[in-house]
Amino acid sequence: MYEKLWNSHVVAGDPAGRALIYIDKHLLHEVSTPQSFELLRTNNLRLHRPATQLAVADHAVPTRVRTLPLPPGLAHDQVALLEANCTEFGIELLPLEDSRQGIVHVISPEQGFTLPGITLVCGDSHTATHGAFGALAFGIGASECGTVMATQCLWQNRAKTMRVKFNGILQPGVSTKDLILALIGKIGAAGASGHVIEFAGSVITAASMEARMSLCNMAIEAGSRTGLIAPDDTTFNYLHGRPRAPEGSLWDDAITAWRKLPSEPDAQFDQELTIDSSNIGPQVTWGTSPDQVGAIDAPVPDSSGGSSTEKARAYMGIEAGRPLEGLPIDYAFIGSCTNGRIEDLRAAAAVIRGRKVASGVTALVVPGSGEVKAQAESEGLDTIFRAAGFEWHNSGCSLCVAMNGDLIPPGQRCVSTSNRNFEGRQGPGARTHLASPATVTASAIAGCLADIRKTV
Amino acid sequence: MTKFSSISAHAISLPDDDVDTDIIYPARFLLITEREGLARYAFADRVSNGDKRIGADHSAPILIAGRNFGCGSSREHAVWALAALGVKVILAPSFGEIFRTNCANNGILAGIVAESRIAMLRMAADASEQLLVDLTSQTVSCKGEGVPFMIGEAERESLLNGWNETTRILSLYAQNIAHFEQNQRAEAPWLWASEAQKEYN
Ligand code: SF4
Numbered sequence: 280m281y282e283k284l285w286n287s288h289v290v291a292g293d294p295a296g297r298a299l300i301y302i303d304k305h306l307l308h309e310v311s312t313p314q315s316f317e318l319l320r321t322n323n324l325r326l327h328r329p330a331t332q333l334a335v336a337d338h339a340v341p342t343r344v345r346t347l348p349l350p351p352g353l354a355h356d357q358v359a360l361l362e363a364n365c366t367e368f369g370i371e372l373l374p375l376e377d378s379r380q381g382i383v384h385v386i387s388p389e390q391g392f393t394l395p396g397i398t399l400v401c402g403d404s405h406t407a408t409h410g411a412f413g414a415l416a417f418g419i420g421a422s423e424c425g426t427v428m429a430t431q432c433l434w435q436n437r438a439k440t441m442r443v444k445f446n447g448i449l450q451p452g453v454s455t456k457d458l459i460l461a462l463i464g465k466i467g468a469a470g471a472s473g474h475v476i477e478f479a480g481s482v483i484t485a486a487s488m489e490a491r492m493s494l495c496n497m498a499i500e501a502g503s504r505t506g507l508i509a510p511d512d513t514t515f516n517y518l519h520g521r522p523r524a525p526e527g528s529l530w531d532d533a534i535t536a537w538r539k540l541p542s543e544p545d546a547q548f549d550q551e552l553t554i555d556s557s558n559i560g561p562q563v564t565w566g567t568s569p570d571q572v573g574a575i576d577a578p579v580p581d582s583s584g585g586s587s588t589e590k591a592r593a594y595m596g597i598e599a600g601r602p603l604e605g606l607p608i609d610y611a612f613i614g615s616c617t618n619g620r621i622e623d624l625r626a627a628a629a630v631i632r633g634r635k636v637a638s639g640v641t642a643l644v645v646p647g648s649g650e651v652k653a654q655a656e657s658e659g660l661d662t663i664f665r666a667a668g669f670e671w672h673n674s675g676c677s678l679c680v681a682m683n684g685d686l687i688p689p690g691q692r693c694v695s696t697s698n699r700n701f702e703g704r705q706g707p708g709a710r711t712h713l714a715s716p717a718t719v720t721a722s723a724i725a726g727c728l729a730d731i732r733k734t735v
Numbered sequence: 736m737t738k739f740s741s742i743s744a745h746a747i748s749l750p751d752d753d754v755d756t757d758i759i760y761p762a763r764f765l766l767i768t769e770r771e772g773l774a775r776y777a778f779a780d781r782v783s784n785g786d787k788r789i790g791a792d793h794s795a796p797i798l799i800a801g802r803n804f805g806c807g808s809s810r811e812h813a814v815w816a817l818a819a820l821g822v823k824v825i826l827a828p829s830f831g832e833i834f835r836t837n838c839a840n841n842g843i844l845a846g847i848v849a850e851s852r853i854a855m856l857r858m859a860a861d862a863s864e865q866l867l868v869d870l871t872s873q874t875v876s877c878k879g880e881g882v883p884f885m886i887g888e889a890e891r892e893s894l895l896n897g898w899n900e901t902t903r904i905l906s907l908y909a910q911n912i913a914h915f916e917q918n919q920r921a922e923a924p925w926l927w928a929s930e931a932q933k934e935y936n
Contacts, residue, residue, distance in 0.1 A: 291911040295888035299908055301915050303926055311809065313768035322902055327912075330929045339766055353766035360768055397926065404809045404833060418833055420811040421770075422840035426901040432912060434889060434900065468753060469803045469829065502806070504832060525925035533925045568753050587752055682762045701757040701807060703780045 280507055280542040281440050281475045284415040288398050290432055300435045302427045303397040306383045307334035307370065309361040310682075311402025311421050316364040318425035327431045329369040333392050336361055336375060337382045341684045342645050342672040349375070354683065368428070381648020381674040384408040384616035388492065389650055391521025395510035395537040400427055405616050405698065407499045411491035412518070413510035413540050418499070438504050439473055439549040442542075444480035447557035452731035454626065455490040456618060456696070456715035458482070459497040460562035462554065464572040471503035474549065477542065478508050482556045488517040489622035496617045497698050500569040509541035561731050563603045564700045564713040566591030571700075575604050575718065575730045594702055595710050596690070603712070603728045610693035611642040611723035612705075613716050614672075615679035618696035619647025621654050623716040628660045630720040630734065636668035637726030643670040643685075645677040669723070681706040694722045736842045738897035741869040742823055746797035746860035747789050754800060755807035756834065760816045773812060774819035794820040797866050797875075799856045800827035805834025805845075814841050824868045826875060826884055828853060839890040840900065844870060846884030856882060870894060 290299040312334075319325075326332070339354040349355040358375065365372040373379045379386060384405055387393045395413035400406060402424045409416035423433055445458055463470070476498045483491065491508050498506030515534055518524045525533045560574040571591055573579070580588060581599035592599060597606065613619075613627050624644065636642045644664050646652035652674055655661055661671045677685045679697035681704065687693045689708025696719050697704075700711040712728065721729040764776040775791040782790035789798070798817070804827040805813060814837040817825070824844045838845040846868075848856065859866055859877040867876045870891060874881040886894075893900065920927050 290915045291908050293889060295892065297887075297889050299904065299911070301912070301919070310765045311811070314770045314811065314815075317770070318901065322899065324901065324905075328930070357766050357768055394926075396923070402809055402811075404807065418809040420809050420814070420833055420837035420840060422811060422837065422900075426904065429901050430904045430908075430912065432904055432908070434904075436887065468806060472803075472829065472832070502803070502832075525928065529925040529928060533923075536923065568755075590751075680762045680765075682765050699755075699757070699807065701755045703761050704757050707761070707780050707783075 280413065280477055280509055280540055281415070281438065283540055284396065284398070285437060287396070288415070293434070297434045297436055299432050300398060302400050302431055302433055303331060304392060304399045305332045305424070305427050306387055306399070306401035306406070307332060307361070307424070308338055308383050308401070308403065309336040309357045310338045312364065312424055313357070313360050314421045315402070315424035315428065316368065318422060319368070319429060324429040326368050326370070326428050331431070332370045332428065333387065334361060334365050334370050334372040335380055335383055335386055338676045338680060339683050340375060340675045342675040342677045343670070343684065378649035378653055381651065382616045382619060382676055384496065385619055385647035385651065388412065388488070389521070389648060391518055391524030394518065394524070394533070395514060396540055400433070404499050405496050407503070407505040408492050408496040408616055410495040410498070410506040411488060411508050412514055413508060413537065415505065417505045438475045440477065441471055441474040441503070441550040441552065442477045442479055442548040444553040445478065445482040445556045446480045446553060447482065447555040449482060449556055450560060450732060452717050453559060453561055454715045454717065455486060455494040457559055457562045458556060459494045460564065460569065460572045460713060461559045463497065463501045463570045464562070466501055468500060468568050468570040469502040471498070471501040474503050476501070476503045476506050477548070478506060480553070483508060484511070487622055488513060489620040492620065493617050497569070500698060510537050561715065561718045563694070563718060563728055565595060565597055565603055567594055567700055567702050569698070569700060569713060572713070573603065575728060576602055578602055604730050606728045607692070608640060608694050608722055608727055609691040610687055611636070611640060611719050612645070612678040612693055612695040612697065613643070613719055614645030614647065614677050615697035616647060617698045618716050619645060619651065621651050623696065624651065624655050624660050627716040627720040628663045630717050630731065631663055631667045631724070634667060634724045636723045640723055640726055642668065642723040643672055643678070645672040646674050648674045678705055680704065681709070694719050694728060736897045736899055739842060739844060739870055739894040741867065741871070742796060743865055743867045744796035745863060746799050746856065746866050747795045748799045748857040748860040749789055750801045750857060752802040753806055754804050756805060756810050756813040756831070757807055759805065759813040760810060765810060765812060770815045772819060773816040777816035777820050789820070791820070794822065796821055796823045797868060798822050798825045799853065799860050800825055802828045804830050806831035809833045811837045814838055814843060818843060826853070826856060839893060842894065842897070844868065844886065844894060846886050848875070848882060848884045852882045855880070
């Protein structure tokens with residue numbers, strides 16, 4: 280499938296073996312683009328196709344209180360700059376007061392901006408998310424954002440391919456978040472470096488679009504350039520009728536083309552891996568890289584993993600040999616482009632069943648978009664969360680990245696549905712444990728890292 | 736961009752593996768919308784924790800890094816901050832992919848050195864010896880002993896010539912792009928629907 284996506288977007292080649300790849304769509308957010316627009320201005324360049332761009336502010340926006348206009352400060356200025364740039368260059372922006380606002384990787388599929396068969400880029404590494412639709416989607420730097428805006432093209436080296444099949448039957452309480460964490464643990468944070476991972480197998484075929492997105496979202500944490508999943512009826516049903524999806528006869532034409540995208544049965548991959556999902560229990564990271572991960576009931580490894588293991592344990596304040604289960608937590612975070620979609624919130628709410636967040640634990644739910652928030656509220660999920668003692672926020676990146684006012688204090692421990700447990704990611708000195716929405720909720724209630732299988 | 740061919744300078748060794756972009760440039764400084772003057776944010780959290788190996792007060796034009804350097808986010812701020820520190824060359828056994836591209840787009844040489852050869856460079860760095868990095872021959876040498884490094888052919892050309900990728904694409908490939916677009920309009924008209932409507936109106 281990667282080959283098909285690649286071949287259908289080659290504009291030209293160069294002697295160095297690279298290909299100039301046509302970029303169909305570009306998502307913009309406030310953080311990665313100020314300098315891209317500057318690049319356009321400095322070189323006196325115009326936008327090649329403004330209609331292929333969509334902008335939204337998500338990283339820097341406060342989620343706790345959303346009084347508009349934003350209070351004075353850097354975040355206000357950054358969002359205002361995005362607005363001014365979009366106006367100047369004729370790019371559509373979903374404003375903060377719009378219910379369609381949210382995290383780029385949540386709103387784009389929601390609006391039908393993400394489509395199968397396209398190339399899509401964004402100045403954000405988790406652009407891989409959109410691969411769940413059978414799009415070739417990858418994160419780029421700010422300079423490249425400028426290049427795409429001016430030329431609609433990027434030079435790329437062709438990647439190698441890896442197919443990972445998830446077969447078997449998921450244990451109760453286990454989600455695709457656990458699968459991807461287990462995979463990263465198995466192959467390492469650079470295990471798929473230079474590759475594009477295509478996910479397949481019976482578990483993937485049966486998975487919803489939300490679950491597929493969680494999986495592709497984190498493919499890059501294994502070093503992969505992006506994740507891919509073959510589009511099928513689940514994909515088409517999700518997209519049908521979305522605001523920006525093709526309509527009428529164009530929809531029919533598109534479906535016909537999209538059905539030809541999946542890899543042929545005899546397709547060759549540079550690497551293949553088959554995983555029996557039945558053996559995978561709930562996963563939680565213990566270190567400061569997403570590959571420092573294990574099953575909730577497994578012991579934290581000792582220094583046999585090298586010096587980085589020891590350093591990570593020191594930063595995380597965690598001893599070797601003890602299981603993750605039972606480790607006391609201070610914060611619980613449900614949200615982000617990995618797990619901030621409606622299905623994630625439903626999975627979390629289902630764990631609560633009348634119980635309350637443990638005393639001493641601050642727990643928050645941050646919907647991935649205004650639409651997710653509205654949908655959750657119409658289902659009464661906000662009432663369930665609030666009654667249990669969770670904070671209910673406005674949409675944004677929030678605690679996934681400590682730059683919007685939501686912050687974990689130094690030395691405090693947070694169990695989080697986000698995608699990165701790097702040093703300082705949730706605030707200087709903050710300790711992050713990545714896990715699924717169900718595990719995070721069960722842990723919030725228990726006051727410590729908890730095995731969801733014992734509470735479902 | 737300015738052309739790059741060779742440099743002779745001191746180096747800093749930072750052997751840690753998986754130094755991610757959050758370490759190089761902590762997220763809370765991403766609110767800054769300029770690309771100049773970011774030196775004081777480079778490695779800021781490590782510096783404030785007493786790690787003085789590299790930061791605003793201690794730097795060198797050449798950085799000998801560990802495996803998977805610059806992994807993590809796509810933030811180009813990490814590269815701008817390193818550039819602001821005066822870093823011109825980063826040599827490591829491997830890099831985060833987007834980070835490497837970002838380096839190329841900012842005239843920084845990110846070269847791959849075999850794991851087995853990097854120890855010598857670290858020793859030279861720690862002994863404050865001068866390293867000579869030559870892009871034409873793709874070698875880094877110290878006291879006459881040379882170690883090869885790898886860099887993409889295209890990045891090499893681009894650095895040597897000081898090209899601006901964006902304007903270069905426009906001047907060399909405008910016709911190819913137009914041709915591609917013409918085909919795509921016919922084959923995938925749904926990707927052009929919103930623009931087609933505007934044209935009719
Ligand atoms: S939720 Fe986190 S990973 Fe996703 S776009 Fe926002 S900051 Fe990036």
